Amino acid sequence: MHILLTGGTGLIGRQLCRHWLEQGHRLTVWSRKPETVAKICGASVRGIARLEDLGEEPLDTIVNLAGAPIVDRPWTHRRKALLWSSRIKLTESLLTWLETRTQRPAVLISGSAIGWYGDGGERELTEDSPPVIDDFASQLCIAWEETALRAENLGLRVVLVRTGLVLSAEGGFLSRLLLPFKLCLGGPLGNGRQWMPWIHINDQIALIDFLLHREQATGPYNACAPKPVRNREFAQTLGSVLHRPALMPMPTLALKVGLGEMSLLLLGGQKAMPVRLLEAGFTFQFTDLRAALDDLSSRL
Template sequence: MKIVIAGGSGFIGEKCMEFFIQNGHEVIILTRNAKKHRSEKVAAVEWLNEGAKPEQELEGADVFINLAGVSLNAGRWSTHHKQQIYNSRIAATNELLRIISVLSKKPAVLINASAVGIYTVSLTERYTEKSAVVPNDFLGKTVQDWENASKRVKQYSVRTVFMRFGVVLGKEGSALTQMAMPYKFFAGGTVGSGEQWISWVHVKDVVRAIDFAIHNNRVQGPVNVTAPNPTKMKAFGKTIGLVLKRPHWLPVPSLALKIALGEKSKLVLQGQYVQPKVLEEEGFKFQFPTLEGALKDLLPL
């Protein structure tokens, strides 16, 4: 297959690129700096720059994967940074739709990144893809608008999948790096109340889920990409300590995180219990269904 990845140089994008190349597919990444990312194995096509016409090199593409957008983890959530997070996702999605609109042969599927942040934070709710979506904060509204923008590709009869990622765990460039760091210095402990849920997922299962959605025509619409066993923050921290053989003893108060991170502190102080019902019902098997197994594969970083 000919697979186009927008955001192919990011944390998840690089893992997808490696996976699809290893499986014999032709991979093209869309980037603002094509010279930097071009290699013998990967074609890099310039986009989102003045005068760029990526559609000229994308005819015949079977799959589009949209992972583009400013990282949520990069920097404090100032008003300016939040606008960058929002605008980068909407602009990239609009450009992908424009590209698809002018291709003579439309792709079979668009895999569009999304996030479990679309669900309202809760200590008691259990969310599936059928749960009502009533976002009431910046992240939730951003994700909802992102999905709504990508839905417009349906007018071209392109199957569309919204991959609602949980907290993606990996060796580099992921939230796990920051979460594990205090334990390396024997200073790890519960963050906030410890009762907040973390719907996590190993990056290898993220890539496998994307591949699964590409090949399974029954999969469309929202898909929760989270391991089947969400964990409370206190248990998450204790498991990091267990795997690293470090103590779990020094708590991090909510107020300290709010002062240090501002609104971004919600990413670790609040959460949702999210279940991957669509993947499970379609027969997807997680390689890392338990947190301890995932962390043993990833730690030490």
């Protein structure tokens, strides 16, 4: 199978490349720095700077994960424009290119996030739950999904992966927490009651592969473990795994002053459930937070 990835050098993309290389698939990564792709993703992975470089080579699948990191910097007007362009405009470019091809892939798996729902409060969120459009992150995910779904008009099966907080020893959300916790400065954010939909990186990779090969799979899927936890429990569990206290809460006011609008990501939450994945027969390797963090602890 020939798979084209965008965002292939990111946390999830790198792991997908390793997984699919082991299965013998042919991989191409569309990247701003194609010369670095082989080193990051695997020696046999091809990097391209332009989609046109593929010519009319047969293509079976597109996995669209590209997007500038959403929590790396405060959401200035310029940053918001970059976050929007790196997701929506890039996906639009992908669709425009697909329209020119005589041979098109069968599947588009497109990234999204649990943030699609907005701050869900205490509601249990399934894929059928409506969003609460009250923040930029939700609006961004909604527009990203709507753009990707236009590929259905070109004959592609479209799968939308609403990813939660990915737990990995190689970067991402967890790596940002390590320093304060190791310095004994870790603790809950705000009141600590907000729900955190988490997922182990192994399950994230497995479910994307599962959805790729399941021909009936279409539409949105919540990519998160079936047992979300509150922020306070997450902090306490991480502290326990690292043998550090988790007693230094970050006050709500400090987060709002320091991060502005972006603080909504940290102070809000989603009690999201992977209903459609479970109904489809997907089996999670990690459903308990402590077990997931223990598995990663030796590499943190």
